[in-house]
Amino acid sequence: MFGKYSFRGGVHPSHNKDQTASRNIETFPAPERAIIPLSQHIGTPAKIAVKRGDTVKTGQVIGEAGGFVSAPVHASISGKVVSVGPFPHPLGRRVTSVEIENDGTNETVEFNPSDKPWREAAPQEIVQKISAAGIVGMGGASFPTHVKLSPPSNKPIDTVIINGAECEPYLTADHRFMLEKTEQILLGALIIKKVVGAAKLFIGIEENKPDAIEKITEQLNKEIFKEIIPAKLQTKYPQGGEKQLIAAITRRQVPSGGLPMDCGCIVQNVGTACAIWEAVSEGKPLYQRVVTVTGPAIRKPGNFLVRIGTPIKTLVEKCEIDYDAAQKVIMGGPMMGLAQSDLDAPIIKSSSGILAHSTLTAGTRDYDCISCGNCVKACPINLVPSFISKFVQKGLYEDAMAWNVLDCIECGSCAYACPAKINLVHYMKLGKFHAMAIRKSQEQK
Amino acid sequence: MLDILKLSIALTIVAIGSGLVVAFTYYNTGEEIQAQERRNQMEALEAVFPDGVEIKTRSGNNPLPSTYWVAQTDSGLAGYAFKQKSKGYAGDIQVIVGVAPSGEILGLNILSHKETPGLGDRVSEKPSKKYIWNVLAGTSEKTSPWFTEQFKDLSVFEEIKIDKSTEYHTCSDEKKGKLEKTNTITAITGATISTRAVKNCIRKNVPEYLNYLKSSGESS
Amino acid sequence: MNIDFISLVQISIAAVFINNFVLSRFLGLCPFFGVSKKLSSAVGMGMAVIFVMTVASMITWIIFHYLLVPYEVDYLRTIVFILVIASLVQLVEMTLQKFSPVLYDALGIYLPLITTNCAIMGVAVLNAGKNDFTQEPYSFIESLVNGIMSGIGFTLALVLMAGIREKLELANIPRPLQGLPIAFVTAGLMAIAFLGFSGLNFFK
Amino acid sequence: MIKEELKRGIIAENPILVLALGLCPALAVSTSLQNGLGMGCAATFVLICSNIIISLIKKWIPEKVRIPCYIVIIATFVTIVELTLKAYFPELNNQLGIFVPLIVVNCVILGRAEAFASKNNLGRSIIDGFVMGLGFTLALCILAIIREVLGSNKLWGLKVFPGFRPMTIFILAPGGFFTIAFVMAMINYFRQKKEGGQS
Amino acid sequence: MSSEQKLLHISTSPHVKHIETVPSIMLCVCLALIPAFAASVYLFRLKALVLTAVCVISCLATEWSIVRFLLKKPSTLGDFSALLTGILLAFNLPPDLPPWMAAVGSVFAIGVAKWAFGGLGHNFVNPALAGRAFLTASYAAPMTVFNVPDFWKARGWTISGLSEKIIRPVSDTLDGISGATPLPTFSGITEALHAESARLVDLQFHIIDFQEALPRLFFGNVGGCIGETSAAALILGAIFLWYKHIIGIRVPVLYIGTVFLLTWLFNGTGSFFTSEALLVPVYQILAGGLMLGALFMATDMVTSPVTPKGKMIFGVGCGILTFTIRKFGGYPEGVSYSILLMNLTVPLIDRYTRPKIYGKVKKNA
């Protein structure tokens, strides 16, 4: 009953998922100290709602949404606010964060679940709940979910896709999630479908997770889940990218420069779906998430349910990182993750994995482009990264724009495939930066 | 209006001046140019006939070419000369060939060609053993084109064979004799097409002309 | 008028490929190196050259065969041709400006460059000479075809060159070679490749 | 002053190698030193003569018909050269082919007429014509020497090195391009070295 | 920072990369050429060995001197592209070429065609072919003399290349025999096809029919450049490269396919389905440098388009030009010039075959 779906382009990095795929999600102890950034999402940062010296309970709001495209932030442990100020952030900048010292009581605020079953609630009420729970996309982009679920009325949504692809190598958090929280995910998916009033609901899973596929298929026999359509995806990076997922499953394309809703689709990560279910049914805010800790320099890899704000260092030291071997610590997967310069940075809502690498990127010598075309073949957006990178190197940003640099999703397939080991993504990002500036100045005129 | 008039006048004066100067030059050089052309023609003809003949221009009709030449000595007819062309490597090769009524080639001269320098253009190469310092030292040398030279004394009535193993100017006298006996020429290395084109110039029509001339009883 | 089709094809092939004006005959090199930095201007220049060459080869042929030759003043060829070409370019420029501003904007800036372009003068002089294939003087049609095709050959070389030079903008050319020298090396390599057409003949 | 002028014409503003003007004859006839020198002299003659005439009559020529007048004057001298070559140097005339009439469009000559002779007095115009012509001729000769020696192992039609096998390509079109590229690159190299040393 | 924590590296994503590198690609191509090299040494003996060695050494030496002395950069010999250029140039030379000429060609290939433009990846024409074309224009006579492999000479094939006997027009044989070109214009082939073998026998030639000739071409028993004679060895290497995803299938197949189709359509026998009409194209794709060119030289990534559609156009273009030059041109062999000519068009092809990007719609802004 599973069809096999795929898209054009992409690459096949080795999965390296075995080390953690069979490990149950363990609850990671609450840290001594949590650093909770007020900006963990795309959009306006949250407004600080506590001050130094306050005592907070787990789940208490410490930052309120700073606007429509924003999300509240909650305390992930109970204790005293020791400071509010700039702290390291996994995205590299210093960001205003709340530092909480654990008092060890884990006193939790009382959640207020919906007063009526979700099927009877109005969409706005549900979105309200989701917004209050501070849910943002957990697939990586951390876009506030309540915004995504409130499309303008002129953009009807007919398809919801739950993203269980997890195409990044090494990561298994979503995989474990699908095995251990199957029902919650599916229920969350139904909520999403109801909220946006879609006709179709897909759940896409890469075929290298047969147990997850099986588990979900089992559930689908239940009457309430009958309407969910499973989609077996070809194992290929970046199958989980929403544009690729939409193309693979619906054969539609998100228009260049547009959003999924422009082609009637919404994509949500499995973790997000589960968080939605918890927010709606229990009223539980988003203050913890599942993180895969793995990599060649980690002696005890695993999947952990971690409080937001736990410093990366605490996490990796608990998993026995081999500091001598570790060359790079990456938040996220190896294809799109960010190399960390400071391990004091905390886990945030979108941290799906921590990867400690023991080797630097293969091929240390940069050659000039030999026009092999591997990057062109690999690019899921059909760009010509070799040319764009050359334009960017020579400062020809207009040419880069004409060759659609702004459509790049920064997936890294091109750089992965490049035999000359050119850091194409770097040039794409740089090109996008300058192209945005050019576009802005053009618009001003 | 006045402006235009002024412009035209200036232009006209310049043009007239220029016309006068050119016309003057032309009348001073025109004769020389024509003389040059005649000289070229004569030189080309003389090169294909033995010394001391008297050359006359004839106009012929089919199958003869419209113009051909006859050479006469005191003792009678020495031979004919025909202009011929044939497709070489990169264009036509034009030759003038002198033949005795018996079909024996008296001389061959390449008039024009478009062959590749270093290859086909060696049809008119003059082998020289002279280096620049020989000249500086004042030694001199008489050269003649080796490729056309080897056609001398061959017969146009027989197939002219092509030997690709050597080049004529490097051959010993003995070998040269042998080549002549077998009605054979040596090819220019790497330029068989040009070699063959020159051969074709001679073999294509000339035997027919001779036969025609013979049958029409021309022998004055 | 009887038209020798084979001769026309031969003229065309020779003008575009075998004796390409730029890569083999060395005509029109100044605009070739001057206007080949950008593809868009190369196309514009090419079109302008094709146009002017076509018109110029017609007019100069007529003047040569109906004026200069009959009155035996063919030694005035050079003076007359250059004047005709210069005024022709002026005329074309003015006409375009008046009747087709769009075309004028596209070709206008190239037109003055063309006056002193030896490719135009070259084709006029060649047409006054003898046809390589028949060893006869060019007929009107032949010289017309020679003009168009030489222009096309020029444009072909120019456009190829412009494409390559745009690509070379992205390369790391050693410093002494930057600018004109590398353009000459490029032209040299193009000329080597065009040697492949030498001896091309569809009627052997 | 003459020395500076010479330096300007031959080195600083060499028409072919620096200004990249008059490339067509430069490449087309530089297959042998004889041709190169012949073309150089012919062009220099036209250059000097037209400079003389133009600087003499510049006052009487209205601004608007300036260019046509120059062209006619240049074309006149070109025709004189053409006829003279035909009459007395037929061999050379054949070798130079259509590039003799094409002297008329040689960018160097019209350029000098326009930029120099039309603004300067007779004496300076003659000198300018002379040094520019010299620069043109010298550049042609340099190219021609390289090409003739490499391409046919000859100089002035005489063999040069025993045992050297010439590379025909140098007297074909590609070799012309490579030779001028090489000469220009050398000039750039030494100039850049000098500038690098100074700064 | 804690004492056991040293500085961590940061870099942009991705943090893993495919193991294939530029040197590994070049080495693979060198490996893939081993069968052809073995065949050439077997057929031409010492000559092939010497020519290849001279080309490789002079290519490497040129590259090294330019990079170290003129550009003053670290040596680039480690990317193996100069090695490859050397091998391929040697494969494109006739066996009897004096080795010093091969060295001249190598200097040109590396010095002018490659490094004038900035080295690996920046050249726009195939260096090996540019070197060969340079030699052809410089030393045309030695570059167009192809003798039969020593291997066959030793077995009594003393006169000239096999191919000459098959395809030289009969009338030509009257001219005498020497330096055979493996592939004079193929209008000659059909003439030879129709010539009764009896006539050939008269002229002291062995009788050779096509059925016998094709396998010989396939295994390399013909006169030709040292690396191009054995189609089998070349195909073997190409399959390896294709398996390693180093060369695509499009360029070679379209190239060879186009030549096959055109020579079949214009086979000159006046019919299409006789065995003779079908043998002409088979002969054409096996003879001359087509296999070497289509499998190893038109596939050079640096000098061919990057876009998939562009590669197809490139392949077809090479095919058409090869056919045209072989049938109508002045050279016996069209492959190297067609690839060089198509190299010139690569920037334009790339520009006009940009893939349609994901989600491209009409701009309604």
Ligand SMILES: Cc1cc2nc3c(=O)[nH]c(=O)nc-3n(C[C@H](O)[C@H](O)[C@H](O)COP(=O)(O)O)c2cc1C
């Ligand atoms: C500025 C911005 C505005 C967005 N607005 C919407 C929106 O209105 N509706 C929606 O469904 N998604 C919206 N998104 C989310 C994107 O569709 C997408 O889900 C998000 O960028 C994460 O995608 P990724 O993880 O594939 O990169 C927006 C994203 C950004 C950056």
Ligand SMILES: Cc1cc2nc3c(=O)[nH]c(=O)nc-3n(C[C@H](O)[C@H](O)[C@H](O)COP(=O)(O)O)c2cc1C
């Ligand atoms: C290259 C690329 C790969 C991605 N891979 C995944 C993935 O494997 N799983 C996933 O859930 N989201 C992945 N995403 C994010 C999705 O595009 C999309 O943002 C997400 O599924 C939206 O759901 P969310 O808003 O709930 O996070 C990827 C994004 C990109 C650009």
Ligand SMILES: Cc1cc2nc3c(=O)[nH]c(=O)nc-3n(C[C@H](O)[C@H](O)[C@H](O)COP(=O)(O)O)c2cc1C
């Ligand atoms: C650049 C080049 C120019 C050539 N020019 C000529 C030429 O002018 N005349 C000629 O007969 N062959 C010329 N050829 C050679 C022919 O293509 C052909 O190979 C040759 O005629 C075969 O002659 P062979 O039997 O002596 O080897 C040229 C070849 C090349 C590569």
Ligand SMILES: Cc1cc2nc3c(=O)[nH]c(=O)nc-3n(C[C@H](O)[C@H](O)[C@H](O)CO)c2cc1C
């Ligand atoms: C499949 C393949 C084919 C190649 N073919 C050639 C070739 O024909 N000639 C050559 O000089 N280099 C060739 N190279 C090597 C390399 O790409 C070449 O040296 C560059 O063009 C130099 O910048 C090839 C490389 C690969 C991977």
Ligand code: SF4
């Ligand atoms: S990073 Fe950008 S250019 Fe590279 S493959 Fe992904 S989308 Fe294409």
Ligand code: SF4
């Ligand atoms: S993969 Fe790398 S080497 Fe190949 S074309 Fe792209 S940028 Fe160039």
Ligand code: SF4
């Ligand atoms: S983004 Fe950084 S590394 Fe890249 S070019 Fe700019 S400064 Fe250099």
Ligand code: SF4
């Ligand atoms: S625009 Fe691109 S390069 Fe600039 S900061 Fe953002 S990701 Fe980095």
Ligand code: FES
């Ligand atoms: S000299 Fe020919 S265009 Fe300038």
